[in-house]
Amino acid sequence: MKRGWIEAESKEWVEEGLIDQKQRQAIVSRYKRHSTPTLFFFLAAILIGLACLSLVAANWTAIHHLFRVLIILGFMSAFYFVGYRAFIRGHHGVGVFAYVVALSAFGSGIFLLGDMYHFSMNSTLPFFMWGIAALLIYLSQPHVFIWVFGLIVVFVGQMLATIQLHDFDWFLLALFVIAFGTTGYLLKQKRLMWLFTSLLAVQLFVFSVSELEFYWFTIFALTFYLVSYGVKFDEIQKPLQGTAVISMFIFVVFQALLFDPFVYSEAFVLQEIYYLFLIPFLSLVILLAILNQEKVGLTQLVLFLPVFVWPEYTTLLATFVLFTFSVGKMVEGDQLYEESKVKYGIVAFLISIGIVYIEMAWDFLDRTFFFLMGGLVLFGVGMILNRYQRERLKGSDEE
Amino acid sequence: MIRKRFFWVAVTLQVVVLLFMVTSSYMLDRFGQVITIQTEAFNAEEVFYGDYVHLSYSAEEVRPENWFASDEVSSNQLIYVLLTPDEEGIFRLKAASDREMSVEGDDVMLQARYRYQDNNQIHQIDLGLERYHPHTEQQEELEFSESRMLVTIALSPWGQKKIVEVESVGVEQ
Numbered sequence: 001m002k003r004g005w006i007e008a009e010s011k012e013w014v015e016e017g018l019i020d021q022k023q024r025q026a027i028v029s030r031y032k033r034h035s036t037p038t039l040f041f042f043l044a045a046i047l048i049g050l051a052c053l054s055l056v057a058a059n060w061t062a063i064h065h066l067f068r069v070l071i072i073l074g075f076m077s078a079f080y081f082v083g084y085r086a087f088i089r090g091h092h093g094v095g096v097f098a099y100v101v102a103l104s105a106f107g108s109g110i111f112l113l114g115d116m117y118h119f120s121m122n123s124t125l126p127f128f129m130w131g132i133a134a135l136l137i138y139l140s141q142p143h144v145f146i147w148v149f150g151l152i153v154v155f156v157g158q159m160l161a162t163i164q165l166h167d168f169d170w171f172l173l174a175l176f177v178i179a180f181g182t183t184g185y186l187l188k189q190k191r192l193m194w195l196f197t198s199l200l201a202v203q204l205f206v207f208s209v210s211e212l213e214f215y216w217f218t219i220f221a222l223t224f225y226l227v228s229y230g231v232k233f234d235e236i237q238k239p240l241q242g243t244a245v246i247s248m249f250i251f252v253v254f255q256a257l258l259f260d261p262f263v264y265s266e267a268f269v270l271q272e273i274y275y276l277f278l279i280p281f282l283s284l285v286i287l288l289a290i291l292n293q294e295k296v297g298l299t300q301l302v303l304f305l306p307v308f309v310w311p312e313y314t315t316l317l318a319t320f321v322l323f324t325f326s327v328g329k330m331v332e333g334d335q336l337y338e339e340s341k342v343k344y345g346i347v348a349f350l351i352s353i354g355i356v357y358i359e360m361a362w363d364f365l366d367r368t369f370f371f372l373m374g375g376l377v378l379f380g381v382g383m384i385l386n387r388y389q390r391e392r393l394k395g396s397d398e399e
Numbered sequence: 400m401i402r403k404r405f406f407w408v409a410v411t412l413q414v415v416v417l418l419f420m421v422t423s424s425y426m427l428d429r430f431g432q433v434i435t436i437q438t439e440a441f442n443a444e445e446v447f448y449g450d451y452v453h454l455s456y457s458a459e460e461v462r463p464e465n466w467f468a469s470d471e472v473s474s475n476q477l478i479y480v481l482l483t484p485d486e487e488g489i490f491r492l493k494a495a496s497d498r499e500m501s502v503e504g505d506d507v508m509l510q511a512r513y514r515y516q517d518n519n520q521i522h523q524i525d526l527g528l529e530r531y532h533p534h535t536e537q538q539e540e541l542e543f544s545e546s547r548m549l550v551t552i553a554l555s556p557w558g559q560k561k562i563v564e565v566e567s568v569g570v571e572q
Contacts, residue, residue, distance in 0.1 A: 069421050073414060080410050106413045113417060115451075115532055117424035117561055129416055136409030140402045165512075166475040 003031040041093040042100065042145045049104030065116060072112060076105040087141060096143045103134050103149060124169045127157025131172070135179050142183075144192060151180050155199045162206045173203065190235045197224065197243035205247070215274065215308055221248045222281040222304055229288045248303040249325065249348065255307055256318035256355045270309060278306060296335055299328025322352040323374065327381060334385055427561055431553035434482065434490045434507055438548040451532045452565070454550060458482060458492040459511070461522040467496035476513045478524050481506055489549065495524060510558060528552060531562050 010024045019027070083098030110126040134150025154176045161169040177200070184196045204220040221244045228240035282304055289298050302324045307317040326348035333341030356370060439455050458480060472478070479499050482490040483506045490507065494500060502508050514523040528550070551564040 066421075069417070073417060076413065076417075077410070084406065106417070109417050110420070113420045113424075115530070117420065129412075133409055133413050136405050136412065140404075140406035140409060 003028065006031050041097040045097040045100035045104075045145075048101050068116060069113065072105065072109040076102050076109060079105060083141075092143070095141065096145050099137055099141065099143075099146055100149055103130070103137060103146070106130065106133055107153065124157050124161045124165070124172055127153060127160070128169075128171055128175065131157065131175050131179075135175075135183070138183065142187075144187065144189070147180070147183060147187070147192070148195065151176070151184075151196065151199065154180065155203065158203050159206065162203075162210050166210065168207045168211050173207075176200065176203070185236060188233055188235045190239060193236050193239035194243070197239045198247075201243050201247045205251075213271065213274075215270070215306065217251060218248065218304055218306065219274075219277045219281060221251070222278075222285060225285050225304075226281065226288070229285075229292070245300055245303060249322075252303055252307065252318050252321050252325075253351065253355065256315050256322060257358065274306075296328060296332040299332070300325055302328070319352065319356055322348065322355065326352055327378065331381065331385065334389075423555075423559060424561065427553045427555050427559060428563070431555045431559075432507065433551055433553050433563060434484075435488065435549050435551050436482070436490050438550060440547050451530050454529050454531055454548065454565070456526055456528070456550070458490070459524050459526055461492065461495045461524060463520050463522075465492055465494050466522055467494050467500075469497060472497050472513045474513060474515065478511045478513050480509045480511050480524065480526070482509065495522070507554060509554065509560065526560075528560065528562055531565055533565065537565075 079102035086095035131154040138146040208217040224244035329345030483493040511524040
């Protein structure tokens with residue numbers, strides 16, 4: 001994409017006499033042509049893996065039991081062999097493809113044999129074994145696709161355990177965090193860390209809802225935020241903090257939209273022990289943010305405030321939190337000259353306005369009044385920013 | 400070099416897991432204790448899901464008089480079920496509790512998972528044996544029968560269990 005664009009653009013530059021042909025070639029050669037055969041191999045592997053899984057449903061009952069076992073074992077070993085040979089010869093795409101197919105064969109093999117021999121399968125052990133297998137294969141050939149495969153296997157296992165069996169599995173969580181967390185940490189790739197942290201956040205949310213009370217999720221998000229101060233690497237710190245903030249944003253949005261005081265005020269009991277976690281964690285985060293000199297960035301911490309403490313005011317408080325957060329993001333972006341932060345702030349702001357429009361059930365506060373107040377506050381913020389910017393410009397002129 | 404070792408460990412482990420599943424099944428047939436339990440009376444249309452049958456056992460409904468759990472049990476908690484044979488040799492529920500119970504005479508103990516308590520104060524539990532894939536010729540037989548099923552299950556001393564056979568019997572009016 002980039003290379004195609006630079007090729008077309010630089011042709012015009014040569015014609016206009018800005019650069020000569022030699023310079024053009026030098027510029028173009030800086031943009032390497034990205035080839036993505038590995039991606040195709042990976043997608044092919046997924047399709048074949050799916051075919052493999054759908055064998056469960058296929059007309060499979062006519063074959064003798066022991067022969068089926070041989071088919072599964074043979075299929076799996078054959079692909080491991082192919083992958084192994086491919087890696088020795090340096091065909092990494094083919095190798096990863098073969099390994100992913102073999103891993104799928106192993107997983108479907110467990111379930112096929114379980115069905116065949118009528119085992120009771122009410123446990124997460126198959127997913128645990130499957131995840132371990134993927135991890136070991138990853139360690140033998142550290143290729144990100146194998147890591148992602150294992151990560152998703154463990155995640156799906158956990159979801160099934162919590163939602164279907166109503167039993168959060170600590171072993172799967174340990175495998176996810178310790179094994180895949182450590183290997184992911186060593187990989188130091190931002191996108192993979194985003195995948196890891198968001199899948200972990202989903203697991204912890206489901207855990208909070210099914211085993212504790214929903215609001216305990218805020219503690220887990222705070223933990224993410226705290227841990228993010230402990231890592232130096234940007235590739236890991238950003239996803240950790242980002243996941244904490246985004247998940248809390250979604251959490252507050254849902255509270256603004258769905259929190260029904262009439263349903264909750266009776267059934268809702270806030271455990272006191274919650275404060276025992278919230279207060280130290282939140283103070284620690286604020287302290288670290290101040291020590292880090294995040295002036296305006298501090299406003300994003302409003303997301304972690306427990307708006308559900310007063311059920312009657314929850315939706316209102318949640319809306320205030322959302323507005324403070326989005327305005328804070330915009331101001332922060334403006335101060336740091338980070339366009340992207342301003343954009344996120346605008347998106348968050350629009351979402352917040354949308355919520356106020358849908359959620360108009362406050363009898364004690366008029367919507368018109370709310371919007372008017374909001375408008376005036378924003379106007380004030382704009383004025384202050386404008387003056388601040390002018391002073392800054394003046395300051396730089398004098399230097 | 401160490402990577403190569405990881406690979407071989409991984410592959411061997413996977414082969415061993417799959418082979419273990421196969422052998423443990425045959426071991427169950429050979430060394431396991433075989434008992435017969437009964438399902439609820441069923442309507443063929445309700446229990447067939449594609450190619451498998453959903454079995455709900457009489458022993459999965461525990462009346463208050465057979466319930467010996469200490470206090471509130473949560474969903475999916477481990478429940479011990481004591482079964483005792485009747486005159487026909489079919490095992491019926493004697494007691495269920497969240498603690499282990501002493502096994503006397505011909506009684507056998509199974510592990511189950513707690514589900515919920517229904518409106519009639521009956522505790523629903525799950526023996527974990529609800530799926531059964533019948534053979535092709537058996538499928539037709541089960542599809543057209545409106546009755547109870549007698550399910551033969553094998554229990555191993557190490558807590559594994561599996562369905563050995565399913566046959567349908569007429570309901571005594």
